[in-house]
Amino acid sequence: MTYSAAQAAFVSALQSAAAAGEISDLCDKKDLVKVANSIGKTCIPVWVRRNESLKAGRGLWNIKPLLDGETIEAPAAPAPAAPVTPAPAVESAPTVPTVASAPVSTEFTNTTLVPSKMSTYVKWGHHEDIETILKSGHFAPIFVTGLSGNGKTTMIEQACANLKREFYRVNITAQTDEDDLLGGFRLIDGNTVWVDGPVIRAMKAGGVLLLDEIDLGGHLMMCLQPVLEGKGVYVKKINEWVHPAAGFTILATANTKGQGDETGKFSGTGMMNEAMLDRFHFTMEQPYASATTERQILTKNMAKWGMDAKKGTDNYEFADLLTKWANTIRDTFLQGGCSEIITTRRLERIVEAFAIFGDRMKAVKMSVARFDEETQSDFTRLYEKIDVKVELPEETETTNGPATVENNQCPY
Secondary structure (H helix, E strand, O other): OOOOHHHHHHHHHHHHHHHOOOOOOEEEHHHHHHHHHHOOOOOOOHHHHOOOOOEEEOOEEEOHHHHOOOOOOOOOOOOOOOOOOOOOOOOOOOOOOOHHHOOOHHHHHOOOOOOOOOOOOOOOOOHHHHHHHHHHOOOOOEEEEOOOOOOHHHHHHHHHHHHOOOEEEEEOOOOOOHHHHHEEEEEEOOEEEEEEOHHHHHHHHOOEEEEEOHHHOOHHHHHHHHHHOOOOEEEOOOOEEEOOOOOOEEEEEEOOOOEOOOOOOOOOOOEOOHHHHOOOOEEEEOOOOOHHHHHHHHHHHHHHOOOOOOOOOHHHHHHHHHHHHHHHHHHHHHOOOOOOOOOHHHHHHHHHHHHHHOOHHHHHHHHHOOOOHHHHHHHHHHHHHHOOOOOOOHHHOOOOOOOOOOOOOOOO
16 A cells, blocks of 8 residues: 555654654554654554554554555455444543544545536636635635625636635535534544544645535634634644645625525525624625626527527527526516516526427426416516517417516516
């Protein structure tokens, strides 16, 4: 086997201790724990403790192969039927395992966390600003707010993809607590081991941490105060200080500005602690994309589904009509004329439905079916008036002529 950095560090510490006469070829638990402590760890690594080729009796290990520079194979997982020997009642060394001994750490070291570039993505809004901040090397937490489905999270993810930065996304809920963020003990293969949380992993890697929907969180997130200041954080459960590596920074998204929501549309959001909000260096408010940008997003989605969406085609016209329809509804929503809104994300789902069924009206109706009946009727009637290529049911025909987006008329 090839040693990981953590394993190599332990072997090197063993060799140094042996050279200093502190240990011999035959070591007991206290000897090995002392060596582990010398490199900031609190217990014997699992790959040593459970390795049968090194065991020399109960509580004894023959480490001569390690001192001689030999590489040893990692111990095989125990057979399911094998009995588990209980630990002695009295332990002379701490039993707190470390990240280095946690099997799950391999999952992250062997996996790239740099996002893939999306073929349908269009740079707009604050994308360039976010890239500029990330490239500057400044630790500058950013709070991005805006209505749902307008591309806040995707924008941050794609900025990281473009800059080849590792991206750690945490979806915040009312139950998110210190264990979810910083890490906790997990039972793996019958062993209790420490596993770093996404915040600690991002700090150590110098990555970009996204706290998605942060306004859904509560007071249990206050453990992030020192992290938002760019300082180290003390992980008390393993008695370890973690300091951020160069490049680490934090972004957060929210549908509100941290002041709660009185409309009822964003259930679960609440008043955020002002001390936490004040630690964000910048706030960026994200609107919906312009009609031109949104049309480009939709035509790229059409191309992804194998449709010809070049200018002058019926599909291009459909994308153009969808953006006009959505913007009419959004204008009406902002004026208090309706209680629902059509997001960019919902427009993308309409395009997907159209790619499957080939029916414009069916795709629109399927997308608005989640709304109440009155809203469904209003939204579909508006689209029927905008798109002359869909057939109007007799009961919805009027003598008022088609609705025009230019003067922002809406049929409800």
